[in-house]
Amino acid sequence: MTVPLVDHLALTVDDVPAAASQFEPVLLALGYTRTDAGSIVFWTCPGESELIFYPAREPGTGPHRHGRVGWQHLAFSVGSRAEVDRLHEIAVRAGWTIVRDPKPYPRFTPRYYASFVEDANGIRIEFMHNPPRESTD
Numbered sequence: 001m002t003v004p005l006v007d008h009l010a011l012t013v014d015d016v017p018a019a020a021s022q023f024e025p026v027l028l029a030l031g032y033t034r035t036d037a038g039s040i041v042f043w044t045c046p047g048e049s050e051l052i053f054y055p056a057r058e059p060g061t062g063p064h065r066h067g068r069v070g071w072q073h074l075a076f077s078v079g080s081r082a083e084v085d086r087l088h089e090i091a092v093r094a095g096w097t098i099v100r101d102p103k104p105y106p107r108f109t110p111r112y113y114a115s116f117v118e119d120a121n122g123i124r125i126e127f128m129h130n131p132p133r134e135s136t137d
Helices: 016-029 081-093
Strands: 008-013 033-037 040-044 050-055 074-077 097-104 113-118 124-129
Touching: 008 016, 016 033, 016 040, 016 050, 016 081, 081 097, 081 113, 081 124
Parallel strands: 008 050, 074 124
Antiparallel strands: 033 040, 040 050, 097 113, 113 124
């Protein structure tokens, strides 16, 4: 049995139900299952890190500002460029703000293709596909 290196990622949000409903279409498409547990919501997927949403201890202190110390973004590695495009569209339909439309990122690797979106809490995620370099043997 393989265990993920990162067991869980906990995110603080202003409104847990609203954040969960914005994340839900994306995480369901990625194979996660939602569990509501009092004031928190957590998402699990076999072989993947758990995601947990906690309510802010100080409501109204969001949204997170990209580029400040702390959260940068979470990248979901998917199996194809088409899957990047599909997940990007699911996120946009769920109300995520487009940061960068799907496109190649040759500055990372010649094969890198990704999109970036941000939710109402300023939480940024990336959908990316970076297939291994083909062997020259």
